[in-house]
Each structure stands twice: as C-alpha cells, then as structure tokens.
Amino acid sequence: MTEPTFRTVIEPFRIHSVEPLRMTTAAHRRAAVREAGNNLFRLHAEDVLIDLLTDSGTGAMSRDQWAAIQHGDESYAGSPSYYIFRDAVRELFPYEHVIPTHQGRAAEKILFTVLGGPGKVVPNNTHFDTTRANVEYTGAEAVDLVIAEGREPRGDHPFKGNMDVSALDALLRARGHHVPVVFMTVTNNSGGGQPVSLANLRAVREVCDAHGKRLFLDACRFAENAWFIREREPGQAGRDVSDIVRDMAALAHGMTMSAKKDPMGNIGGWLAMHDDALAQQCRNLLILTEGFPTYGGLAGRDLEALAQGLREVVQHDYLRYRIRSTAYVGEALHRAGVPVLTPVGGHAVYLDARALLPHVPPLQYPGQSLAVALYEAGGVRSCEIGTVMFGRRPDGAEEPAALDLVRLAIPRRTYTQSHMDYVIEVCEHVARRADELTGYRIVDEPPALRHFTAGFEPVA
Numbered sequence: 302m303t304e305p306t307f308r309t310v311i312e313p314f315r316i317h318s319v320e321p322l323r324m325t326t327a328a329h330r331r332a333a334v335r336e337a338g339n340n341l342f343r344l345h346a347e348d349v350l351i352d353l354l355t356d357s358g359t360g361a362m363s364r365d366q367w368a369a370i371q372h373g374d375e376s377y378a379g380s381p382s383y384y385i386f387r388d389a390v391r392e393l394f395p396y397e398h399v400i401p402t403h404q405g406r407a408a409e410k411i412l413f414t415v416l417g418g419p420g421k422v423v424p425n426n427t428h429f430d431t432t433r434a435n436v437e438y439t440g441a442e443a444v445d446l447v448i449a450e451g452r453e454p455r456g457d458h459p460f461k462g463n464m465d466v467s468a469l470d471a472l473l474r475a476r477g478h479h480v481p482v483v484f485m486t487v488t489n490n491s492g493g494g495q496p497v498s499l500a501n502l503r504a505v506r507e508v509c510d511a512h513g514k515r516l517f518l519d520a521c522r523f524a525e526n527a528w529f530i531r532e533r534e535p536g537q538a539g540r541d542v543s544d545i546v547r548d549m550a551a552l553a554h555g556m557t558m559s560a561k562k563d564p565m566g567n568i569g570g571w572l573a574m575h576d577d578a579l580a581q582q583c584r585n586l587l588i589l590t591e592g593f594p595t596y597g598g599l600a601g602r603d604l605e606a607l608a609q610g611l612r613e614v615v616q617h618d619y620l621r622y623r624i625r626s627t628a629y630v631g632e633a634l635h636r637a638g639v640p641v642l643t644p645v646g647g648h649a650v651y652l653d654a655r656a657l658l659p660h661v662p663p664l665q666y667p668g669q670s671l672a673v674a675l676y677e678a679g680g681v682r683s684c685e686i687g688t689v690m691f692g693r694r695p696d697g698a699e700e701p702a703a704l705d706l707v708r709l710a711i712p713r714r715t716y717t718q719s720h721m722d723y724v725i726e727v728c729e730h731v732a733r734r735a736d737e738l739t740g741y742r743i744v745d746e747p748p749a750l751r752h753f754t755a756g757f758e759p760v761a
C-alpha cells in the first residue's frame with residue numbers, strides 16, 4: 302500500500318507541562334496599557350493573554366533540554382558543559398573560536414567595541430535594532446543594503462532578505478578603507494523575517510574577498526533560513542538542513558548569535574570566528590563584561606540546554622511545522638483583507654500598519670496605534686517595527702522609517718493552532734475598525750533604543 306498523505310501539518314510534539322493563561326477584560330487592558338505609558342514593553346506580562354512581542358527566549362524547551370539542564374556543570378573554568386556546547390555549535394558552524402555570551406547583543410557589543418569606532422562603516426542587509434545601536438554607540442555608521450524588493454511590503458520574491466550585491470561593491474569601492482566587517486542577518490528580522498539565499502551569500506562573499514573584507518553572519522534564525530533555502534532555492538530541494546547550515550557557515554568568517562531564537566534557549570548567545578587575533582581581543586573584553594571564556598554570561602546548565610536545542614532545531618519535522626504554522630497565520634490574515642508583508646517570514650507575521658491606517662501619518666506612529674489596539678481588543682501583545690523603533694537618527698532628527706509594521710512574533714513550540722485562530726480573529730476585529738484608531742505622540746524617550754521604554758499618549 303502506498304503511504305497516505307494528509308494536508309494537515311501537525312505540531313510534532315505533545316504537551317508535557319502547561320502554564321495557565323490569565324483571562325482579562327478589555328476595560329482591564331485599557332487601564333493596564335495607559336498605566337504602561339501606552340508602551341507594550343512596559344506591561345506586566347500577566348496582563349497579556351497571547352504574547353507575540355518577540356520569539357526571543359520565549360519558546361518552550363523540550364523534555365530533553367530540561368534533562369540536559371540537570372547535566373549542567375557549574376565549574377568556573379573549563380566546565381564540561383562548555384565543551385558540549387562548543388561541539389554542538391561547531392557541528393553546524395565549524396569556526397575555530399566559540400565564545401559564549403549571555404545574549405546576542407552582548408556578542409555585538411564586544412565585536413563592535415573591537416571593530417567599530419568613529420568613521421567606520423558597517424554594511425548589513427538590514428541591521429537589527431540592537432545591532433544598529435551597538436554599531437552606532439561606537440561612533441560608526443550602520444548602512445542597510447537589502448535588495449529593493451526587500452523594502453517593498455508586498456511581492457513574491459523568494460529571498461527578500463538578500464543583500465544588494467552591487468550596492469555593497471559600490472560602498473566598498475568608495476569607503477572600503479573604513480569597513481571593518483560586512484554583516485548578513487539570516488533571516489532578515491527587521492526586513493520581515495525574510496530569508497537570504499545561498500547564491501546571495503556566495504555573491505556577497507565574493508565581493509568581500511575582492512575587497513579583502515571579513516563577512517559575519519547575524520545568525521539568530523539560521524535554521525529557518527536554511528529551511529527556506531531547501532524549499533525555495535533551485536538545486537537545494539531534498540538536502541539535509543544541517544548541511545545547508547554548514548554551507549552558510551562556510552561562506553562567512555564568523556558570526557554573532559542570539560541563542561534565544563533558533564537554538565531554543567531562554568537565554569544565551571555567542572560569538573564565533575576563525576581569526577585568532579580577533580578572538581583574543583574579544584575574549585579579553587568578554588572577561589571584563591561577561592565572564593570567563595568557558596561560560597560567558599551563562600550558567601553551565603544554560604550551555605547544555607542550548608547544545609540540545611541546536612540538535613532539535615535542525616530536525617525537518619520541526620522546521621516544516623514551524624514555517625507552515627507561521628504561514629498559516631499570514632495566509633488567513635491576507636485572505637481576510639488585513640495587509641500583511643508577503644511572502645510571510647519564518648518567525649513572525651508582519652502587519653502593514655501604514656497601509657491599514659493611511660489616516661495616521663508615520664510621525665504619529667501607525668504601528669504603535671495598531672499594536673495598542675490589538676492589545677486592548679484581545680490581549681494580544683505585538684511589537685511595533687517602524688518609525689518608533691527606527692525613526693530617531695543618530696544626529697537627533699526624526700524621520701519616518703522605511704515601513705511601519707507590527708510584528709506578531711511566534712514563540713517556538715509555545716502556542717497551539719486555536720491560539721493562532723484567536724489571534725487571527727482579534728486582528729480581523731481591529732482591522733474592521735481601523736479608521737477609528739488615532740495616532741500617538743511620544744512624551745518621554747531615552748537617547749537610544751527608545752521603543753523599549755518611551756512613554757506615549759494618543760493624539761487628540
């Protein structure tokens with residue numbers, strides 16, 4: 302008998318331990334969000350029903366990760382847990398030096414402290430917010446060179462995270478002396494969770510070689526990126542995802558990592574590279590800020606959980622479910638006429654707030670308005686990725702970001718399909734009343750990364 306095939310892609314796990322959700326009323330949520338200065342980062346998480354603020358550190362760990370935690374060895378120096386972690390990283394990213402950090406931005410801070418500085422220029426497809434902030438904090442300039450299709454909210458380009466290779470070449474010709482490293486973010490989070498193709502990585506590497514530049518990956522969602530390559534790139538179908546990841550790694554000289562994403566950790570990160578001298582400089586800073594090089598900012602048990610997470614994230618059944626379940630939400634919203642970024646990315650669905658709220662000018666933050674409305678209506682916490690996050694320039698001026706998006710980031714292995722059906726319903730409900738939503742103004746903001754802590758009030 303031939304193997305029957307079924308349309309439904311199921312969660313490749315069953316539930317082993319549960320956490321209660323707290324039901325709240327719309328009146329309670331309105332009061333809570335006012336109290337939080339209309340900033341969803343400032344809410345108490347207990348007041349949130351479905352938390353799609355981020356996919357970072359919020360995933361469910363597996364039975365085998367919890368078991369690995371018991372194996373953690375907390376020796377200050379030379380812990381066996383470090384070597385288990387290092388070998389699991391090297392299985393996919395075979396770099397000479399693997400330096401643990403407490404999360405991704407700590408890796409960025411260390412690397413850009415060594416490589417950045419006034420007058421330097423760092424190109425990336427699109428810098429993530431912490432990456433941009435860490436580059437700019439050193440006085441260097443962060444330049445985004447994603448392809449033109451990657452700046453369009455809609456389209457069907459299979460690799461909208463790709464770098465514009467000729468723009469990179471032109472930048473390196475003009476200002477190459479000042480470029481210490483070229484970065485590629487896989488998948489491209491700020492550009493909609495869009496993947497980068499192997500062909501593009503190869504072309505970028507060739508340009509870097511021609512100009513004698515290092516190429517680094519910001520590899521938080523490497524497995525999701527590799528799955529997209531397997532699904533979409535000619536010649537890659539049917540390949541093992543781990544092999545594709547190793548191909549991606551081989552095209553770069555090193556990486557920064559937030560292990561709170563694809564490695565399935567609640568905390569963690571790392572820096573990895575071949576260059577001995579650079580690694581030495583990074584380790585020296587690590588000791589100053591994070592800890593001894595065999596634990597970085599982590600406990601031995603965290604290192605063990607990450608090693609196990611790395612083995613789980615490259616499993617095809619997991620990745621098929623992961624990418625399909627994100628697409629499920631995006632496709633349902635698209636069918637309901639809610640403007641979403643297409644194609645749907647790997648870890649999140651991005652609502653196009655500028656298109657949904659054309660009456661709210663970008664400098665009155667349509668993304669913020671939509672995100673607050675989703676919370677008030679249904680307790681769904683999302684994240685503005687637009688003018689609030691990217692509108693303040695280093696010289697103090699404010700200008701509209703390229704897009705005003707609201708990201709529904711989906712934590713790994715955490716919510717079921719009925720949770721997602723509820724989210725879809727809440728979005729449809731708010732979209733039907735979009736013309737009633739008003740803009741916001743900022744009443745207080747910090748000098749950098751303002752979206753985390755700024756206070757807002759509605760424009761009358």
Ligand SMILES: Cc1ncc(COP(=O)(O)O)c(C=O)c1O
Pocket residue numbers: 357404405406407429431432486490519521558559560561569570
């Ligand atoms: C692409 C990208 N780079 C870097 C980071 C920073 O990582 P962390 O939050 O662990 O500091 C993130 C986090 O969301 C990210 O998505």
